[in-house]
Amino acid sequence: MDIDRLIKKDEVHRDVYVSEEVFSLEMDRIFGSAWIYVGHDSQIPNPGDYWTTRIGLQSVVMTRGKRDEINIFYNRCPHKGARIAEEGCGHTNGLFRCPYHAWTFNLDGKLRGVPYLDGYQDTSFDLTDPRFSLRKVARVAAYRGFVFASLAEDGAEFEDFLAGVKSSLDNFCDRAPEGTVSVAGGVFRVVQRSNWKIFFENLNDTGHPIATHESSYRAARQYSEEVLDGELPFELHIIDGNGAPPKFWSDLDLHAFDYGHSYMTAIFNAPDDPLSQQYFASLAAKVGEDRAEDILAVNRHNTIIYPSCSPHTSFQQWRVIRPLSVDRTLVEIFTFRLDGAPDELLQRTFTYSNVVNSPSSIVMTDDVHVYAECQKGLSTQGGDWVSQHRNAGQDQPYSGSEGGLIGVGTSELPIRNQFRAWHEYMSEGSGQSVSPEAS
Ligand SMILES: [Fe+2]
Missing domain, CATH: 3.90.380.10 (Naphthalene 1,2-dioxygenase Alpha Subunit; Chain A, domain 1)
Structure with missing residues (x-):
C-alpha cells in the first residue's frame, strides 16, 4: 500500500478512516509495534490475579507471578488454541488451566502439565519446549504502576516513547x-x-x-x-x-x-x-x-x-x-x-x-x-x-x-x-x- 498517497502535511485521505485494508495494516504496523497500555498493577495486586484485555486485535492476559513480577502473554492455549482466560479480571490459584483439555500453565506461562502424558511418547512434543507454553509478548514495561507492552522485539525504548x-x-x-x-x-x-x-x-x-x-x-x-x-x-x-x-x-x-x-x-x-x-x-x-x-x-x-x-x-x-x-x-x-x-x-x-x-x-x-x-x-x-x-x-x-x-x-x-x-x-x-x- 502506498502510505504516502494518504497523507499530506495538513490533510489526510478519507481512506485512513474507512478502508479495511488500512485498518488491517494499522493493526500490524501500529498496534503490532507501538507501546500499548495494558493495565494498572493495582488491578492484579496478588500473585495469581489476572486481567485480560487486547493489544490491537490480539487477546492478551496480564498476570502477577509468584515473584511479584508482571507477565503478559497471548491468550491462546498452545494445544488447540482456546483462550485460557476470559475477558475481565480474575484470580487463579497458582496456575492457568485451559478450559478445553485441561493443559495447565504456571503464572509465568510455562507449561506445567498435560493429561494422558504417556500418549506423547515418541512424538516431537516436549513439556519443556517453549512452543508448548503460553507465548509471552515481546516487551513489557511499566511506569509508576501503568503497564505497557509492545508486540515487537525491536522498536523505540519505553523511556523514549513516554x-x-x-x-x-x-x-x-x-x-x-x-x-x-x-x-x-x-x-x-x-x-x-x-x-x-x-x-x-x-x-x-x-x-x-x-x-x-x-x-x-x-x-x-x-x-x-x-x-x-x-x-x-x-x-x-x-x-x-x-x-x-x-x-x-x-x-x-x-x-x-x-x-x-x-x-x-x-x-x-x-x-x-x-x-x-x-x-x-x-x-x-x-x-x-x-x-x-x-x-x-x-x-x-x-x-x-x-x-x-x-x-x-x-x-x-x-x-x-x-x-x-x-x-x-x-x-x-x-x-x-x-x-x-x-x-x-x-x-x-x-x-x-x-x-x-x-x-x-x-x-x-x-x-x-x-x-x-x-x-x-x-x-x-x-x-x-x-x-x-x-x-x-x-x-x-x-x-x-x-x-x-x-x-x-x-x-x-x-x-x-x-x-x-x-x-x-x-x-x-x-x-x-x-x-x-x-x-
Ligand atoms: Fe466533546
Whole structure:
C-alpha cells in the first residue's frame, strides 16, 4: 500500500478512516509495534490475579507471578488454541488451566502439565519446549504502576516513547498523598460506531465543544436557572464549561510531542470547597505545603498517549482506546483512587466520569453522535480529503523543559501530530515523528 498517497502535511485521505485494508495494516504496523497500555498493577495486586484485555486485535492476559513480577502473554492455549482466560479480571490459584483439555500453565506461562502424558511418547512434543507454553509478548514495561507492552522485539525504548508525557503520569500519581494510585470500582465501556482515530483527534480538539455540546450545556444552564436559582453545582459546572466563549478555548495551551502524544491545559478547576481543603491538607501533610501547591498547579485536561490511552490527571480518570474494526471502537473508562486522600475525593472522580464520560453521560453522547456522523459522511463519495489546516505552520517549539511543540488552544496541532506518528509507524518506522518545521 502506498502510505504516502494518504497523507499530506495538513490533510489526510478519507481512506485512513474507512478502508479495511488500512485498518488491517494499522493493526500490524501500529498496534503490532507501538507501546500499548495494558493495565494498572493495582488491578492484579496478588500473585495469581489476572486481567485480560487486547493489544490491537490480539487477546492478551496480564498476570502477577509468584515473584511479584508482571507477565503478559497471548491468550491462546498452545494445544488447540482456546483462550485460557476470559475477558475481565480474575484470580487463579497458582496456575492457568485451559478450559478445553485441561493443559495447565504456571503464572509465568510455562507449561506445567498435560493429561494422558504417556500418549506423547515418541512424538516431537516436549513439556519443556517453549512452543508448548503460553507465548509471552515481546516487551513489557511499566511506569509508576501503568503497564505497557509492545508486540515487537525491536522498536523505540519505553523511556523514549513516554518521555513527552511522563510529566502527566507523574502528576497523576504525585497528587496522591502516598504517591501511588489504584484502580477503583469497575469500568465503563462504550462502543463507538466510528474509527479509533476519530476519538483520538477529539481528545485535544477545543474547536468542537461550543458546537457539539450545545445541547448539553444549554440543558445544564436551563436546569440551573429554572430549578436551582442560578446555582451551578460541580455536576453542572463541568457541563456548562463546554459553552465557554471562543477566546477561552484559544487561550488554552496545546503541547505536542514525539510518538503522537500531546496534552492540553485544564478547562475545569476543582471547586474550592471543604473537601478540596481537606484533600490539600492530606497532601501537604505528606509532602509539605509548597510541594503540594506545585503539584496541584499542574492542571491538565486530557493527555494523549498515542495510540492506546488518555489519562485525565486532575480528575484521576483513564480512558483506554481499543479498535475493534475499521468503524467500531471500544473505549474503557477507569477511575483511580489517590492513595491516602479522603474517600470523598474518589466520589468526585466518579461524579466527573459519570457526568462527562459514562454511557449515561449527556456530554459523551454528543461526541459519540458526531463521531458516528463523521464515519458515515466519510464513507460517501462527497470528498476525498479531511482538513487539518487550523493554525497549521504556526506551531512553535516549546522552550520549557519538556520540549515538544506548543500551539494555541484551538490549533489542530495535536491532530497533525498524531498523523505524523501514524505515517511514521505505517511506513514501518518507530513512530517517532519529526517536528513539522523539519518535515
Ligand atoms: Fe466533546
